Amino acid sequence: MNVIPQNVRDGFAKLIDPLALVFIRLRVRPNLITTVGTLVVIASATAFGLGWVRWGGLLLLVSGLFDMVDGRVARRADMTTTFGAFYDSTLDRVGESALFSGIALYFLRGGVPPDRLTLAVLACLVALAASLIVSYTRARAEGLGLTAKVGIAQRAERVLLLGAPTLFLGAGNRGALLFWIVVVLAFATSVTVVQRVLYVARVAGEPSVRRPPRQRETLPGHAPALQSRKGP
Numbered sequence: 001m002n003v004i005p006q007n008v009r010d011g012f013a014k015l016i017d018p019l020a021l022v023f024i025r026l027r028v029r030p031n032l033i034t035t036v037g038t039l040v041v042i043a044s045a046t047a048f049g050l051g052w053v054r055w056g057g058l059l060l061l062v063s064g065l066f067d068m069v070d071g072r073v074a075r076r077a078d079m080t081t082t083f084g085a086f087y088d089s090t091l092d093r094v095g096e097s098a099l100f101s102g103i104a105l106y107f108l109r110g111g112v113p114p115d116r117l118t119l120a121v122l123a124c125l126v127a128l129a130a131s132l133i134v135s136y137t138r139a140r141a142e143g144l145g146l147t148a149k150v151g152i153a154q155r156a157e158r159v160l161l162l163g164a165p166t167l168f169l170g171a172g173n174r175g176a177l178l179f180w181i182v183v184v185l186a187f188a189t190s191v192t193v194v195q196r197v198l199y200v201a202r203v204a205g206e207p208s209v210r211r212p213p214r215q216r217e218t219l220p221g222h223a224p225a226l227q228s229r230k231g232p
Helices: 006-015 017-025 030-050 053-076 082-111 114-143 155-169 173-204 223-227
Strands: none
Touching: 006 017, 006 053, 017 053, 030 053, 030 082, 053 082, 053 155, 082 114, 082 173, 114 155, 114 173, 155 173
């Protein structure tokens, strides 16, 4: 189950095609777009940490645009590379870590009443950990020859749920809106982890699925996943 239907995702992707074509004509490398997008996420995290919540929401949505464009530029211009996929996935994790750290800093600097502070910071930690695990589950599944793109809180949903409300409404009264958004994200992302684990368990048990021989790794790799630039 995906909150944002695939046809909606595809429709929005077509809307940003002109921007991708502009980057292609200018010969902008996908890795540069990825880097700029990550810098925008870090700027968003900084804005949240400083209490500029509306700016944080706006910058987060802009970063999501970069996150979609880099992959389309890579594919349409035939510039997909193994390192590009690795670089994109790695910087996605850097951005998520910075984002939830910035929001936690906002809470610690008085963004929520003292009686909610512990729960608010805990929700940030859970949301961050779960978002990283969501990405890992897909990467690890693809490394085993499977796919795991299911879940109610994939990356696009997380960016939209956090970015849109804060852009238009800010943090809410005494940080209440941002607090509940993070709580919902922590819950929904944790559910997504469970959904992916159950999905892989079901698919892996099907006789038709042929998995490559298991190899011992120092760190869990995902070679097949490197053929695609995008993460969860």
